[in-house]
Amino acid sequence: MNNIDWSKLGFSYIKTNTMVCSRYKEGRWSPVESCTDDRITLDSLSASLHYGVECFEGLKAFYGKDGKIRIFRPEENARRLIRSAAYLGIEAPSEEMFLGMVLRAVSENKDFIPPYGSRASLYIRPLLIGVGPQLGVKPSSETFFSVLVNPVGAYAGGIDDPARAVIAREYDRAAPHGSGSYKVGGNYAASLYAGMQAGKAGYQAVLYLDPKEHKYIDEFSSSNFFAVKGNTYITPYSETILPSITNKSLCQLAEYLGMKVERRAIPTEELASFDETGECGTAVVITPVSVIEDKPSIQAAPTVVYSYKNAGAPGTKSRKLYDKITGIQYGEEPDIFGWCTVY
Template sequence: MKKPIELDWANLGFNYIKTDYRYISYWDKGEWDDGTLTEDNTVHISEGSTALHYGQTVFEGMKAYRAKDGSINLFRPEENAERMQRSCRRLMMPVIPTDIFIEAVKKVVKANEAYIPPYGTGGSLYLRPYMIGIGDNIGVKPASNYLFSIFCMPVGAYFKNGLVPTNFLVSDYDRAAGNGTGSSKVGGNYGGSLLPGSEAHKRNFGDAIYLDPITHTKIEEVGAANFFGITKDNQFVTPISPSILPSITKYSLLYLAKERLGLEVKEEDVFVDRLDRFAEAGACGTAAVITPIGGIQYKDNFHTFYSETETGPITKKLYKELTGIQYGEVKAPKGWIIKV
């Protein structure tokens, strides 16, 4: 175990910090090279790269955790590999095989082990795998060359003062087209979210909530996260739609809600005018695991769930169970944790 570098672990945010090494690999003439670790954090690409002009970019977000016993945990990395492969196919990009993806992640984590926040600080090592189309291109077509890379940085506990509910604003903007790229983790989905997110922040809301692009009646995503609700009869409900990004955290919570908490779980339409069926609600994703939702502003109506200041009991249990698995405090379902 490498000794951690000197950082103010208690006050880490979610900000870019240059670490020592990143993994980089190039696709040329129909195949990937062997890949390597580099200290250079600057990407050098052609001005004709399709990533710059036609949005041929995909990425992932994942974490490595210093476990209670001092080992290093990766949480379900094969799910990130498979989701990235689906995103690549949607944009006609070559895929990174799962074994190569996981091995590259391990190399980056090992090379930057000193940056993993110590156990007990609530921090983790955030990893950002990404792929972009590069090379001398100009026409609207897939690139002939690609770059795949993984970099990392230490990030702090998302909630400095514990689980604190956040209020959200239903946006008039669409996050994605009905049959578009919503279910893929592509750069354009996030670029389009900056304006509605900014408008929500100006009105003192945590972020925007997006409705389905066809009928504008059903909740799809909460900012860059998935929505879930706990009904008054203890069902764990999350939206289902072809334009929602399938969150690894969400599907982990679906499993834990059923198998560990004994709740009935459902993926179904969540109508924005029927929020009173929920006793608790939250947004889930890699960064925060769970963000409790205090209330939702929809047109002229503001709906409060459990509380605007306190997190509901089931949401707390789910958060504790999942984070306990990630940090090695709670027994994980088979295959969920891979040691580095």
């Protein structure tokens, strides 16, 4: 038993029972192990440390209304990790191995899954890194794969606490034709400086534009962008953003709820015509964005301020989508698309 106050969970580190891991070397994965120590020993010349040969995933498990555990769309994360690893040229676990290790990590840490009703969840962090000593800039022939879990509450404000966002005109998180659509650590390192500047200036979110022309909306540093206009759900189509599993699910739910869905390039000026905007992703779920400021630099005075009528609360369509997706995750709503792994 642990003595966590579930109502006070944020998004910080909590040590759990075990981390589940395996190592790929000389053409084979080692038997999967559960370690009580979540520190790892690495060669100091590991390519993950020097050259960013690293990718990861983020998904969640929930205690449902019926007392069962639900993991949300884990096979999607397995496929995305395999795609990121292929980009880095390293060996990834198969989908089956990924799912087995995720399930094992959740089972061994059941006592860290927040109880139903707390609106919190168990965040699952699969990590794949290039290990083994090497000096040259090349993919690693050895990899280490681990699955660690951490109970979490809201990532930032949450559904009832809309964010203020700034458009990052002087920074890009990804290059045209670069790594933006892969879940690799370098993209996050590239977003930290702008994030720090924005935090100092009082913003909770940084909105990146397409890195080629700086005309179209790309995404936030750790979530996708969506907007609602009348009965239409609109989200960017871009080669430089992470294909969010939450966003993909929200598109399906929006259609199911009778909304029109558009996935297309969104010029910044169109921000003026939206009724609701928000961030979406595993960690943020849906966090409404009440104000978006466009300025030449994060420190400058805003050139244009876009504000949304539901400032201070989620818009009605955002709320409806949030209730639907969390309803499925907590087993309160029928899982119409068969998204959850239940046990």
